[in-house]
Every structure is written in C-alpha cells, then in structure tokens.
Amino acid sequence: MSFLEFKNVEYSYVGGDDELIQALKSVSFSIERGEFVALVGCNGSGKSTLARLCNGLLAPDGGEVLVDGQSTTDKRALFDIRKKIGIVFQNPDNQMVTTIVEDDVAFGPENLGLPPEEIRERVDWALASVGMSEHAKSGPFRLSGGQKQRVAIAGVLAIKPELMILDEATGMLDPNGRREVLEVVKKLNRDENMAVIMITHFMEEAAAADRIIVLNKGSIAADGGKELFNTPEVFEGAGLDLPLYVRLARRLNDAGMDVGCPLTADEFAAAVAKAQGGKK
Amino acid sequence: MIEVKNLSFVYSPKTPFTTQALFDINLSIETGDFFGIIGSTGAGKSTLVSHFNALTKIQKNSGAVIVDEIDLSAKKIDLKKLRAKVGMVFQYPEHQLFADTVLKDIMFGPKNLGINNAEAEQRARDAIALVGLDCAEIAERSPFELSGGQKRRVALAGVIAMHPEILVLDEPTAGLDPKGKREIMDLILRIKADCPTVVMISHNMDEIAEYCNKIAVLRRGRVMGVFSPRELFGSEELLESCGVELPLVTELAVKLNGLGVAVDKSVLTENELFEEIKKAVGVKNA
Ligand SMILES: Nc1ncnc2c1ncn2[C@@H]1O[C@H](COP(=O)(O)OP(=O)(O)OP(=O)(O)O)[C@@H](O)[C@H]1O
Ligand SMILES: Nc1ncnc2c1ncn2[C@@H]1O[C@H](COP(=O)(O)OP(=O)(O)OP(=O)(O)O)[C@@H](O)[C@H]1O
Ligand SMILES: [Mg+2]
Ligand SMILES: [Mg+2]
DSSP states (O other): OOSEEEEEEEEEEEOTTSOEEEEEEEEEEEEOTTOEEEEEEOTTSSHHHHHHHHTTSSOOSEEEEEETTEETTOGGGHHHHHHHEEEEOSOGGGGOOSSSHHHHHHHHHHHTTOOHHHHHHHHHHHHHHTTOGGGTTSOGGGSOHHHHHHHHHHHHHTTOOSEEEEESTTTTSOHHHHHHHHHHHHHHHHHSOOEEEEEOSOHHHHHTSSEEEEEETTEEEEEESGGGGGOTHHHHHTTOOOOHHHHHHHHHHHTTOOOOOOOSHHHHHHHHHHHHHHHO | OEEEEEEEEEESTTSTTOEEEEEEEEEEEOTTOEEEEEOSTTSSHHHHHTTTTTSSOOOTTSOEEEETTEETTSSSOOHHHHHHHEEEEOSSGGGGOOSSSHHHHHHHHHHHTTOOHHHHHHHHHHHHHHTTOOHHHHTTSOGGGSOHHHHHHHHHHHHHTTOOSEEEEESTTTTOOHHHHHHHHHHHHHHTTTSOEEEEEOSOHHHHHHHOSEEEEEETTEEEEEEOHHHHHTOHHHHHHHTOOOOHHHHHHHHHHHTTOOOOTTOOSHHHHHHHHHHHHTOOOO
C-alpha cells in the first residue's frame, strides 16, 4: 500500500454562472514515504487543486484519494490525514490564524495534542529553521511578504508531517532564504524520511528532485525521474521551459559541442570544461 | 521621475511593536529607467515603493518623495492625478482584486479616470489579451476563483489598462510559469514606449540582471548603493558587502572560470553566456 494514492481523480470547480471548470482529469499516481517529488505545470494546470485534494480540503468528484489506505472522503479519517500531510500554500495570508507569530506556529502541534514542552521545542526549532526566531512575538500581519511566507513554512514544519507539500512556498523568498528553506526540507526528507511534493515554477529546482510529475491542463503529461529531461518534448508540450543548464547544453550541442544533458550547475561546468579539454 | 529624499518610515510608532522600516533613503529614479530594487526579506522594499503612489503616507519630518512635480509630503495630494500616473502591482495580487468579475475588476481603474464605459471595456479586453489570458474564457469569472498565476496576470492587466506613465511592480513574476515570466517581461518592455519608467522589486537576480539598467540594494531599511548590473554582479566585494547573490547565468560563468574555461565572469544573460562559451571553447558557428 502506498502512502498517498490518487486513483482516476476528477475535480471540477463550479464557476460564477454554474459553469463547471474542470481542473483535474483522471489523475492517477502514488507517492511513497521518503520520496522527493517536484510537481510542475503552467499556471492553471491544476497543481494547487491537486494539493488541496491530498489532505481532503477538496473531495474528488470522481475516483479516490487514499492516504495510508484511508479515503479523504471518510470524515473520521480526516483528522489523521491532516496530521500526516502538511501544506504550505501559495498565499501565506490565508494561513495565519492567530495574532502572534509563535502562537500561529504552535497551532498545528497543539491540535495534535502534544505535551506543552514538546510544542515549545517544536515552535522554537521551526522558527529558527526559517530564520524567524526574532519575530516570534510579532503579529503575523506586521510582517513583510517573505516573512509571512517563512512563518507559514514554520507552521507546517512544526507539525512534522509525513508528507510536506510546498505550493510555491519559496516563491517570495530572497535567494538565500530560498536555499535555507530547501536545505531544511531536504534534511527532513533525508533524516526523517518525510515525503515532499514541491510545486515550483523553477525548472532548475525541479531538476534537483528525484521524481518529476508534469501536469498539463489537468492531466498528468509525464511522471518519471531525471531521464525525463532527455525528452524535452514532454516539457515543451506542457508549455514549460527546460532548466537553464539543459537549454544551454542543447544549444551548445547543436553548435557542435558534446556536453550531454547536465542537470546541475556543477555538472554543466564540468561538462563544458571536459568538452573544451577534448578540443585542445 | 521619482525623487526620494531623506525618507524614513516607522510602522506602529510609539507602540511596543514599533519597527523602523526605512532609514534616511535617498534615490533618484529617472524617466526611462528600468529601476530594480533588491534586498533580502524584510529589507523595506515594499514599504519604500508603497510611498510612490501615496498608499503609505509620508510621516512627519520623515523626508519627501516627489513624483514628477507632485510632492507627496504635501498636506494635500491630488491622489487622482498621482494614481493615473503611477500604476502599482502589489506583491500579493489578492490585495488588489475586488470586483465580482475579471472584466469589471480591470475596467474599474480606467472608469475611475473618467473614461466612458465602452472605452474602458475595450482597454480591459486589450489588457487581458496582453497579459496572456483568454478573454472569452476569463472575463466573466470571479477574480478570486482563479489560480495564483492567473490572479497575478489579472492584477497586472488592471494596472496596464490605466495606461500609467510609471509602472511600479512588486515581484511581478512570482508565481508565474516560465513562459508567463518571459511573456510578462516582454510585455513590460513593449509598453515601456508609452510608460517609460519602470520600477521593479524582484528576488530573481537573473531577471534583474537582464532587464534593469540601475539596481538599488536595500538592506535593513537602508540603501547600500545604486549600481549598474555589470558593476554589481561583476564585483565580488560589492556582492559580499551588500549580501547579494549572483544570477544563475553569472554563477555558471564563475564556475566555468574555476574549471579553466575562460568566459567573461560578468555575463548577465543566457545569450551572452552561450556566446562566451562558444568563443572560449573555440566552436565555429554551426
Ligand atoms: N476557487 C476556484 N473556483 C473556480 N475555479 C478555480 C478555483 N481555483 C482554481 N480554479 C481553476 O481551476 C484550474 C486549476 O487551478 P489551480 O489553482 O489548481 O492551478 P495551478 O496549477 O495551481 O496554477 P498556478 O501555477 O497559477 O498556481 C484553473 O483553470 C483555475 O482557473
Ligand atoms: N504592517 C506592518 N506593520 C508593522 N511592521 C511591518 C508591517 N509591514 C512590514 N513591516 C516590517 O517592516 C520591515 C520592512 O518590510 P517590507 O514589507 O517593506 O519588506 P520587503 O523588503 O518588501 O520584504 P519581502 O521581500 O519579504 O517582501 C520588516 O521588518 C517588516 O517586519
Ligand atoms: Mg497554484
Ligand atoms: Mg515585500
């Protein structure tokens, strides 16, 4: 049994004039504990909808979503499911529930019924992990955009979920903050076997994941490992770009060099240096 | 032209929560500039630009902002005139969407300028197409029931429809897909003919390097300096002292140099890097 399973999931929103807006069409995939998955797709392709279906915030119109074998439409299972799956949403404003930052971060662990000492420990750790310790007593509405985003991330870290979904959660962080948050998430993934679904518009970030799921107009267009980048049509067909390294490498290959398909900055530099060595 | 003179700003003054967000800022943004503002989380970027359309009032004895002759530290400001001139797209588009349909939302600005219904609608439809949305599909929908990237495009369309002379963008491409990012930046370059001054806050150094002619670095409420992209991204000392990260393309150039591929370390765009690599490795054009 997989940790998370989507079976032929359908979802439509009801628009203003009762028109149906189909957001997901027959989506099937499963995710195991400890996986690190990037979810990519154009604006409006259904990524956030998929995230909301994972923990039962939305119920599928067709098919099922199972978490440890329990359906998200089973009301009794929902509490359990939300303990296991934490989501950081695109807009942090919608996630703040209290008037003090540290209370906001404590909200999740309190709901889990943890003892006070452990709550304290988790809140301190989560705020430190995102570099917001000095703002613990501040009001969440007195923060800059990026600071709010960090608090929202801390709130989910403090739950220590088994699956963390980051819905463009680092989109408004400065480059440093972005790297720091990704480091914390990777560490939890490595050391605590936390599964991660990272929704991102940065293809370079996606290239660093173990597995990439590509959504196109509500359907899964591709689901695989790094080898997906050898078939650029997959990304182009879904209206996406390739990572910078792959774009440059393809152009260089077309110009007569042989640099393969590097997926990180270091691989890229090494491949070019090697190709230069071969020339001289 | 925007002149910022000795501007300071304090949130919640005289309360336990008081935070000084800006300290004695001096900047001069000239007509024709594509002016970048960068700096880490909480540096004061949004607070600074929110002064440019008087969304944030200048506090007593806290300096001045002058936008083409309009003195924003004056007691009475002609807000209508100011907001017709300065178009602002907020960091979170949710903060500027309000009407019950996308079309009405975008028409609101032009109508407020006294433009008749028919022309306001025409401008709105044009703007929707310019930001890469499908008018037939989206015009009658609620702006709140859109995906994150769609909302950002609608917010931008609302500002473009007002035909501003100065465009202020607070992280305009956050949340946009890669094509969307490029389309929006191209769009901004295109409308720059009629809207010559653009101020852009961004955490995306590649974008800043490619599009801006001047870059102000903010740190903890202070201006560390105003630089050209090559000056800033070409200087290790400046990057270090200002706490600024390299654009990805420049980082690749630096790494290549480290491995003995002699490319110019101050490249700012993908194309420049491509040409530099070909030159360094000695590839003849295919
Ligand atoms: N609350 C809503 N009501 C109606 N339609 C919606 C709602 N939220 C999203 N949609 C529509 O559902 C589709 C999928 O939206 P979703 O938010 O899942 O996209 P996304 O992939 O997360 O996009 P983005 O990259 O822009 O965040 C889009 O066509 C969108 O307009
Ligand atoms: N409404 C508010 N009340 C009190 N303090 C605030 C408020 N908004 C922002 N601040 C504080 O002012 C400082 C500057 O915030 P600002 O929003 O201008 O930063 P920013 O550079 O735009 O950051 P980001 O990149 O995270 O958006 C921060 O320390 C922040 O905590
Ligand atoms: Mg989304
Ligand atoms: Mg900001």
